[in-house]
Amino acid sequence: MNWDVIEGKWKQFKGEAQVQWGKLTNDDLDRIEGNRDKLVGAIQERYGIEKDEAEKQVDAFHNKHAT
Template sequence: MNWNQIEGNWKQFKGSAKAQWGDLTDNELTEAEGNRDKLVGKIQERYGIAQEEAERQVDSFAAGLKH
């Protein structure tokens, strides 16, 4: 699924993101607003991982989403 679709339907996908990254707070997910870069940054910050790893996780998450 592409990020335009995810961003446009973020409220629907927020629960899936919470399941994927359980350490992210609801506020952090709300602040991300489905924006890929914001989500990557929040994952980096919360999990203490490199940007490349956070981007890989986010891309994998997006690939696994169904309409």
């Protein structure tokens, strides 16, 4: 599954994202709208981590939910 599927079904994946990254608010998740780059940026901001680490986490999230 490519990222477009997650973006298209973001409302379904929002809850999973909030479980994984509890510091992201509902407003953050609404603003992200399933956009991978916005998700990476929000994780960087909330968790104070480097972009590479945020991208690794997003990739792991994607792989976990790729069916």
